[in-house]
Amino acid sequence: MTKREEYETRAEKMLEPLMEENGFELVDVEYVKEAGQWYLRAYVDKEGGITLDDCELVNRAWSDMMDQDDFISEAYVLEVSSPGLGRQLKKDKDFKRSIGEEVDVHFYQGRKLPAGRNGKEISVKELTGVLLAYTQDTITLETEFSPEYEIMRKDISSVKLTINF
CATH class of the missing domain: 3.30.300.70 (RimP-like superfamily, N-terminal)
Incomplete structure (x- = not known):
């Protein structure tokens, strides 16, 4: 430790x-x-x-x-x-409380995702979606790219609640 x-x-x-x-x-x-x-x-x-x-x-x-x-x-x-509006999710209790909420996920490295109209891939360092599920190793989001997009937690630098104005 x-x-x-x-x-x-x-x-x-x-x-x-x-x-x-x-x-x-x-x-x-x-x-x-x-x-x-x-x-x-x-x-x-x-x-x-x-x-x-x-x-x-x-x-x-x-x-x-x-x-x-x-x-x-x-x-x-x-x-x-206070943890603020855009609080970071770190512990299991944070993820559990935030199921169904929109979150912003930031990655250590860019990820390839399919882009809409032309079908080409795009590289993103962050992604927004609705948190559907989590395990010790993964989180699952509903995104514009996929109804269930699973991400390894080791690839994520941070997950925060989305602030919508």
Whole structure:
């Protein structure tokens, strides 16, 4: 387990009782370096949507917990946020909750897909479709190219809920 994974796992375990106590869902925890600064970030949600006051409540309680058991030696910023409209799907529970929703899938490398009118193939680095199913190894989308298009998860760099305006 990497240092990053260890910190994220410990933070998740630390936050679980607080989430249960307040009826919140811990969507994700990440430990990332951005612009030379480390961030320990929790994404939380609840039925009906998370509020700024909810995020503040979690941040204050979590900050107190980290003061007591600070397992991270380097300087970091502690943040609590909502997952946002275009949330990334990472865990099985995210995929399960999003069955029937439109998602944007980004690939590590371009993929060949049949193009409409002229029948030629096109190469795409992203694809939008309705999430039909998932397994540990694959996701299945309904796309404009196929009613059931199966994609290996190892070929996917990210899956996010589509934001339609």
